[in-house]
Every structure is written in C-alpha cells, then in structure tokens.
Amino acid sequence: MIEARDISVAIGGKRIVSHVDFAARPGEVTAIVGPNGSGKTTLLRALTGELSYTGTVSLNGRDLSAMKPVEAATLRAVLPQSTTLSFPFTVREIVRLGLIGGRSGVLPGEDARLPERALARVDLDGFAGRFYQELSGGEQQRVQLARVLCQVWAPVLEGRPRYLFLDEPVSSLDVKHQLIIMNIARDFARRGGGVVAILHDLNLTAMYADRIFVLHRGQLAAAGSPQDVLNDELIEKVFDCRLRVGALPAASVPFVLPQSAA
Amino acid sequence: MAEQSIAGSTGMAMAADSDRSARARLVIALLCLALALCVFLSLTSGASDASAVRVIRDWLTGAVPADAAHAARDQLIVYDIRMPRVLLGVLIGAALSVSGAVMQGLFRNPLADPGLIGVSAGSSLGAVAIIVLGTTWLAPVTLAFGTLALPLAAFFGGLSVTLLLYAIATRQGRTSVATMLLAGLALAALAMALTGILIFMADDRQLRDLTFWQLGSLAGATWPKIGTVGPVIVLALAAMPFLSHGLNALALGEATAGHLGIPVQRLKYTAIVGVSAAVGASVAVSGGIGFIGIVVPHLLRLAIGPDNRYLLPASALLGASLLLLADAVARTIVAPAELPIGIVTAVAGAPFFLWILLRKRGIVDL
Numbered sequence: 001m002i003e004a005r006d007i008s009v010a011i012g013g014k015r016i017v018s019h020v021d022f023a024a025r026p027g028e029v030t031a032i033v034g035p036n037g038s039g040k041t042t043l044l045r046a047l048t049g050e051l052s053y054t055g056t057v058s059l060n061g062r063d064l065s066a067m068k069p070v071e072a073a074t075l076r077a078v079l080p081q082s083t084t085l086s087f088p089f090t091v092r093e094i095v096r097l098g099l100i101g102g103r104s105g106v107l108p109g110e111d112a113r114l115p116e117r118a119l120a121r122v123d124l125d126g127f128a129g130r131f132y133q134e135l136s137g138g139e140q141q142r143v144q145l146a147r148v149l150c151q152v153w154a155p156v157l158e159g160r161p162r163y164l165f166l167d168e169p170v171s172s173l174d175v176k177h178q179l180i181i182m183n184i185a186r187d188f189a190r191r192g193g194g195v196v197a198i199l200h201d202l203n204l205t206a207m208y209a210d211r212i213f214v215l216h217r218g219q220l221a222a223a224g225s226p227q228d229v230l231n232d233e234l235i236e237k238v239f240d241c242r243l244r245v246g247a248l249p250a251a252s253v254p255f256v257l258p259q260s261a262a
Numbered sequence: 263m264a265e266q267s268i269a270g271s272t273g274m275a276m277a278a279d280s281d282r283s284a285r286a287r288l289v290i291a292l293l294c295l296a297l298a299l300c301v302f303l304s305l306t307s308g309a310s311d312a313s314a315v316r317v318i319r320d321w322l323t324g325a326v327p328a329d330a331a332h333a334a335r336d337q338l339i340v341y342d343i344r345m346p347r348v349l350l351g352v353l354i355g356a357a358l359s360v361s362g363a364v365m366q367g368l369f370r371n372p373l374a375d376p377g378l379i380g381v382s383a384g385s386s387l388g389a390v391a392i393i394v395l396g397t398t399w400l401a402p403v404t405l406a407f408g409t410l411a412l413p414l415a416a417f418f419g420g421l422s423v424t425l426l427l428y429a430i431a432t433r434q435g436r437t438s439v440a441t442m443l444l445a446g447l448a449l450a451a452l453a454m455a456l457t458g459i460l461i462f463m464a465d466d467r468q469l470r471d472l473t474f475w476q477l478g479s480l481a482g483a484t485w486p487k488i489g490t491v492g493p494v495i496v497l498a499l500a501a502m503p504f505l506s507h508g509l510n511a512l513a514l515g516e517a518t519a520g521h522l523g524i525p526v527q528r529l530k531y532t533a534i535v536g537v538s539a540a541v542g543a544s545v546a547v548s549g550g551i552g553f554i555g556i557v558v559p560h561l562l563r564l565a566i567g568p569d570n571r572y573l574l575p576a577s578a579l580l581g582a583s584l585l586l587l588a589d590a591v592a593r594t595i596v597a598p599a600e601l602p603i604g605i606v607t608a609v610a611g612a613p614f615f616l617w618i619l620l621r622k623r624g625i626v627d628l
Binding site: 045048049050068069070072073074076077078080083084085086087088089090093094097098100101151 | 510524
C-alpha cells in the first residue's frame with residue numbers, strides 16, 4: 001500500500017501541488033490523469049522521494065523519508081518520462097543497471113539472464129547489443145521500462161508487495177506497444193504488485209485503471225473508479241473541453257478504441 | 263544444416279552480447295603488459311648510459327661488479343633518480359586519468375576534468391603561495407612543515423575550491439551540476455588571478471621555479487616526495503572502484519540513480535573528496551599536467567565502452583603508461599636538457615581535445 005497524506009510541493013516558491021491525498025493498493029493499477037501543468041509529474045516525484053514535500057508518504061506502512069535509497073529501491077522502481085544519456089551505453093548495459101541497487105527477486109543464478117528476458121517482455125528481443133542513443137524515442141522508452149522491470153521483477157518479495165511508478169509510459173509508443181506496455185502493468189498488478197501510472201489517454205485509462213486520481217491546478221479534483229470519475233462534468237471542468245463520455249461518432253466516421261483489442 | 267546455422271547464430275549472438283566486457287578484460291590485460299613495458303623502458307633509458315638491467319641483475323644475484331665506482335654511480339642513477347621518477351609518473355598518470363574519468367561520470371559530461379572545475383587551479387594557488395611567500399608571509403608554515411609545506415598547500419588549495427564549490431552548488435541536500443560547472447569556472451578564474459598577483463610579486467629565482475613548476479614536470483621526483491604524496495594518491499585511487507556502479511547509474515541522471523538505490527549525495531561527496539585529494543597531491547609534486555584526464559578516458563570509452571567497472575582501472579593503467587611515455591619524450595627530445603612534461607601532454611592533448619569537441623558538434627566525422 002502506498003499512502004500519501006496532505007502532500008504539498010513548492011518549486012522555486014511556486015506551489016505546484018497542494019494538499020493532495022493519494023493511495024495506491026497492491027493488486028491495482030492506479031492512474032493519475034489531468035491536463036498539462038496540473039502537477040501530475042510533480043506529485044509522482046514527491047511520491048518517489050525525488051522532490052522534497054510537506055505531508056507524509058508511506059510505502060507498505062513505512063515512512064518514505066526515513067528509508068535509505070537502497071531500501072526504497074527494493075520496494076519500488078520508477079520510470080521517468082524520458083532519459084537521455086551522455087555516454088554510449090548499449091541497451092544491455094542500461095537494462096542491467098536495474099539490477100545494481102534493488103533485488104530483482106529471481107533466483108541468484110537467473111539474474112544474469114534477466115536483462116534479455118525483460119527486453120523480450122517489452123518486445124525488444126535482439127536489441128541488447130545495440131547502442132541506446134541510436135534507438136528511436138519509443139524504443140528508448142521501452143528499454144527504460146525493461147530496466148525498471150528488472151529492478152522489481154517479482155511483484156511480491158518476501159510477502160511484501162512492490163510498486164511500479166510509470167510517468168507517461170506509453171506517451172511515445174505506437175498503439176501495439178501501448179497495449180503491450182499496459183498489459184505488462186496490468187499483469188504486474190494481477191500478480192500482487194502495485195502500479196501507479198500517469199496517463200493521458202482517457203480510453204486506455206478507463207480500460208486499464210482500477211482507480212483514477214484526477215489532478216486539476218495542483219489539487220485533487222476527483223478520485224475513484226473509472227465509472228465514478230469519468231463523466232461529462234468532470235471532463236469539462238478539468239480539461240476545459242466539452243466532451244461527452246460514451247458518445248459515438250457518426251456512423252461514417254471510423255474510430256479505434258484499445259478496448260477492441262482481441 | 264538448419265540446426266547448425268541456428269547454433270551458429272546463437273553462438274554469434276552470444277559473442278556479440280558479451281563482447282564488451284570480454285573485450286574490456288582483454289584490453290585491461292594488454293594495458294598491464296603495456297605499463298610493464300613502459301616502466302621497463304623508462305628505467306632503462308635516460309640521459310646517462312647507466313644500465314638498469316645490470317643494476318637490477320647485480321642486486322638480484324648479489325654479484326660484486328668489477329668497476330665499483332662506476333657501478334655505484336649507476337646504482338645511484340637507477341635507484342635514486344629513475345625509480346622514484348618512474349613511480350611518480352605511474353602514480354600521477356593514474357591519479358589524473360582516474361580523476362578525469364570520475365569527474366566525467368559525476369558531471370555526466372565527457373569534457374569534464376579536474377582542471378575545468380578549478381580543482382587544479384586551487385591546488386596551483388596553494389603551491390604558488392608557498393613558493394613565493396614561503397620565506398616571508400608564510401614563513402611559519404614552511405618552518406612548521408618543511409618540505410611538506412608545498413604538497414600540503416596544494417592539497418588544501420584544491421580541497422578548499424572543491425568544498426566552496428560544493429557549498430555554492432548544493433541546496434537542500436542536492437548538488438546542481440550546472441551551477442557547479444559555472445561556479446567552478448568562476449573559482450578557477452579567481453584562483454588564477456590570485457596566482458597571477460603572486461607571480462607579479464615573485465623575484466627572478468622564484469619566477470624560474472614557478473615557470474617550470476607551472477608547466478609540469480616529473481623532474482623533482484625523490485623518494486621522500488613519493489612517501490608524502492604516494493599514500494594519498496594510492497588511498498584515493500583505491501576508493502574509486504567502489505564508485506563505479508554508482509557512476510554507471512548516474513549516467514541515467516541523479517534522480518534515476520537514486521531510484522535505483524544509489525546513495526547519490528554520498529557518492530558525489532566521496533568522488534569529490536577523492537578527486538581533490540588525488541589531484542591536489544599530483545599538482546603538489548608535478549605542477550599542472552593537462553589533458554591526460556580528458557584524453558585517456560575518452561580513448562578508452564571508444565575501445566571498451568563507458569562501463570566504469572572497466573573504465574576506471576583501464577584509465578589508471580593507460581594514464582600511467584602514457585605519462586611515462588610523455589616523460590620519456592620530455593627527457594630525451596632535447597637531452598641533456600629536458601622539456602617540462604606539461605608541454606608534451608598539452609601539445610599532444612590539446613588538438614585531441616579540439617577533435618573531440620568538433621566531433622561532438624558534428625563538424626568533423628572521423
């Protein structure tokens with residue numbers, strides 16, 4: 001269980017997130033949505049201990065601020081929006097970095113093969129020897145996800161659930177890989193871990209999230225199941241856009257929803 | 263046939279997969295040999311005709327040489343002049359290269375160097391202050407520490423710049439690399455200006471000392487000096503391998519390194535203190551020897567990749583070898599006089615540095 005109470009974050013004197021309560025349960029995918037600049041990433045950075053915050057954050061009942069980096073690294077892994085490198089590392093070398101601090105949770109002898117397995121998982125079989133800097137943005141994002149997966153390969157370690165924090169994990173991916181990545185997140189939760197993901201695509205969110213936290217100007221606008229949260233009033237208020245939930249386009253206009261995936 | 267080709271292709275994939283670490287280990291083994299060769303060459307070559315081989319053979323076999331006076335002179339040259347010089351070259355070459363590699367990892371920038379963020383400039387200021395003011399204002403210091411005064415002043419000069427930088431660039435427990443780079447440039451400029459004032463005050467004899475020292479040289483190598491700076495450098499170098507995992511993770515950014523379980527602040531602190539100790543000690547005995555810290559890690563990254571687990575030891579070996587070669591050139595090219603080694607490394611290193619810059623900007627594609 002990740003629990004955060006009364007989280008406020010100020011950067012350079014400007015308050016980005018104010019008085020947000022947040023919770024993410026193991027076994028669930030928890031989505032954070034909201035318009036650009038609403039404080040989603042800032043909230044995620046507070047929850048991972050990257051930014052200093054007021055309020056309290058606890059992981060499995062333990063205060064985050066009292067944890068050593070390596071303890072936090074065994075409990076959760078974090079996928080940033082994008083990662084640039086200054087040195088020519090290969091894909092395998094990057095993915096292997098996921099194994100240095102935390103504990104993957106596989107048998108000791110299997111650690112060495114884990115990077116290949118993680119890469120296969122994100123549909124990058126055979127990319128291990130390539131240079132990270134030569135990959136496309138979407139491929140780089142999946143390499144980073146493979147690294148993050150290595151860090152918490154087993155969703156439950158010694159009886160304690162572990163967590164994935166994903167900041168816009170599908171933002172630069174084609175539709176096939178969006179589904180692959182979201183299914184990995186879904187699967188991680190199904191096996192007892194917890195997932196916290198910032199998402200922009202409301203259809204994907206409705207399909208995969210168990211709970212949604214909606215941020216608006218740094219404050220919590222709504223929280224609950226997709227059925228409870230995604231309605232016309234909320235979308236108009238938060239996104240400043242008059243959209244109707246569940247309305248179909250005219251019969252001649254094609255539309256493609258992730259829910260239709262076989 | 264089909265089976266064979268599948269086996270063949272997996273075999274190839276495996277080879278390509280483990281390629282870099284296997285290659286890195288091979289390169290490190292070769293560099294060990296290269297260093298041994300450079301040490302041997304440096305011991306056996308020089309302005310005098312003393313034969314290191316004969317001296318060592320006599321020492322090993324306990325033979326009594328026929329020409330005792332000649333043998334004693336050779337022994338003196340090999341033991342008290344060439345050996346400390348070679349050892350100092352190895353120590354300083356390794357210290358400067360590893361410090362460069364560590365700084366580059368820390369700043370996530372292949373052009374970072376202790377020279378760049380003012381560590382060397384601070385060390386120089388400390389040393390120059392002792393040379394110029396050692397008999398007047400700073401007489402109590404030279405009196406109290408004797409020959410140790412200069413290395414100590416250089417060490418504390420480097421360390422104070424680094425600590426000052428750290429204080430400037432750290433807010434709420436986090437160090438901003440960009441602020442640190444810029445502040446480092448400013449502090450380096452300030453340290454150089456103060457050094458300039460001291461040089462302005464210096465008399466003719468001090469000026470000659472200063473010039474030679476500022477250009478860098480291994481000529482002053484003696485056993486007592488090695489006894490002073492050797493332990494500092496060895497300790498600093500011994501601490502660096504423990505940083506390699508953390509520096510690798512830092513390539514992904516400070517936040518991500520932290521998420522991976524690296525205690526980032528402690529890593530930065532250890533790296534900074536280690537680098538200023540190694541650089542301060544090096545500057546104290548040999549003056550400013552430039553470019554080794556940039557060129558060596560860069561060459562090695564091309565050969566074995568940026569993994570610090572291999573890069574740091576390989577840098578130590580290649581740096582030591584290259585500095586010995588540079589010293590051999592410095593000693594022999596204008597024999598019986600000798601060039602300051604800093605000139606040799608600058609002549610070779612500066613164009614290389616420009617080449618890296620141009621390549622990075624895509625102007626030349628070599």
